[in-house]
Amino acid sequence: MDYKYIFFLKSLQNNSPRTLRFINLWKKLITNYIVIQYGEPSNVNKNIRLLRSFLRLVKSVKNKNLVFMCSGFMDTLYIYLLIIVSSFFRPNLIILDIGDPWNNGNTNLFQNMFEKYVLRKVDLLIVTNVATMQYYHNIYRGKIVVIEQGVDCGLVKNYSLNCKKFNKEGKIIGVYTGRFYKDIRDPKNFFYAIKECAANLKDLEFIFIGDDLSYYFENIKIAKEFNNLKYYNKLPHEEALKFQAKADFLIYFGNKSSLQIPGKLYEYLIWNKLIIAILYPDSIESELLKSYPNVVILENDINDIKRFFNKNIIHKIIENLNTTKSENFPREFCWEYKRDKLKRILMGIYE
Template identity: 25%
Template structure:
């Protein structure tokens, strides 16, 4: 089979850190194994809220990487408040009741003036550059990955101008994503978002999504083919694992205000009162960006003495914490809009051999995955007693030195297997 060239248009790429970069970094790593030459188009001067210099080592030496400058409004906004700009650009939106005037203004500008997002100024120069490159290099397939959904507008124009096959990859939904309602959208802006979403979904040749719920939502908007290819886990170098001596409950990733799980804090507080030695063993490990509201709530429940707030660490360090911690926490916002969200870290959690405690809305897509793989227990926000009982059970297993998860059927979520599914999709469009 001849090697097929594809152009991948993505915003997040090393040295970007966080979950957004992992999906296409890993697809690009394995695509050459399936007779596909990846050509990756990225911004030359992006504003990444999280940086992980170590990820540069994971870029495939078989990938061709193209770069063009981008105008970033976040660079200008950071003149007024670098910290607030960084948090908003990374998706940490302050509680509406506690927002400052500057935060409210920044959110209004973000939602109403930059549609679909602040990277919209990259669309025209990218189309101009890529149109020429595609023709000269005889490329017939392009993939856009969002968010930021502005990148789908690049695909939209290129599809209209050239005879290319276009795959639009949605790592997250567009107008139904949880933070969309926080952007203080006017009716005009809301309608424009929906109109652009409709055009993208009905112009792309194939839509790729990461969950069944997103597929169902998009199916109501378009009749175009929709494929579900989840995120996954990669094979990490095995090192000797020394488990934490404490009964550590670790949350890895952004801990947003809306993800603040009161039932967890209540359960831990009650267990501290009911079990004499629990206070000598408990540790709360928070790794990644944490909203002030979450930290305030932890203090309100008098749990700060058990808190180990490590902040952002490199991806390799995060993987080490996943393997060393006693229990892994996975928290999603209690909202119908977040049922479709399957956090990327779930898949790395699943191969860590540590049990997962997951809290989220009813009928969450990730609840099904946790159950079918036997990697943890899922709780709705109303199931405090069930949660408390499980923590107590895990604690007793910890005391006996028997706390572990026993996952089944994990291999289908490996990055290489998922890339194989993607490659079949790409080759089927030849």
């Protein structure tokens, strides 16, 4: 049966979870695909040009199986999906690989109705965690499968063997890689806390790597005043992984969401290093992380973070972990495992 895959991505050059998902999960499994790179919703001219291109593309999906995957800006995706499902050239079958729910639990009546209408036309929904699946069960009657974000285990294994630890004159190095989002994944409480207990952190150094970190490091005095805090803006994903490999411990910030698990979490867990996980009360990662002895869970609260760092026990935790560390990577975290699962799903649908 003929099929076509259409992927909506902001860029093929960035480190976003959806771009990595496209490259590692889908692109290595399929050949007949088209990537539509679109801009911010405010970039009207670019999106009008893309819409024209998309309308020309619509005719090519008639009587085919169509797979949609989107990175961000779900309103753009749903408008394009609406065009497809309402047109004369409707495909035989539509699969939607979705990251974050568009409506995400809010009470916007129009969004609710629009999302339900479009999803009624979708034959299979692929999501990244169980909480999102449960959310969609309330508004979608079709089949839903979970394929979490994955990790390039080959690259991780190579770096774990060949990347030497930082030589920082006896300092213990903590690394964070990723982005921040104001009021959603916000590090301000962390910065306030480490400044207030700086006297107990002289043997620690923190390195932050990711996009759009300059706001916190250039506009917030707390970040600039703490000498043991550094950041690198927009390093390639492979370089960020090298920093993870060299780190003594990793710092993780959860989202203020009951539906989202950042793909970064699986990347962190595979190293089997100490992870300081700073979570909001409704972060859904909490239950998953409780089963890992190498994870210290803190609330995204100044006092909770201060209490932990004032104990000055990070080096003891790391020493204990090093005596029990395993170099075996959980296979279910690897992209190869995710591709095998996706391949079985697609074979079952196309037969």
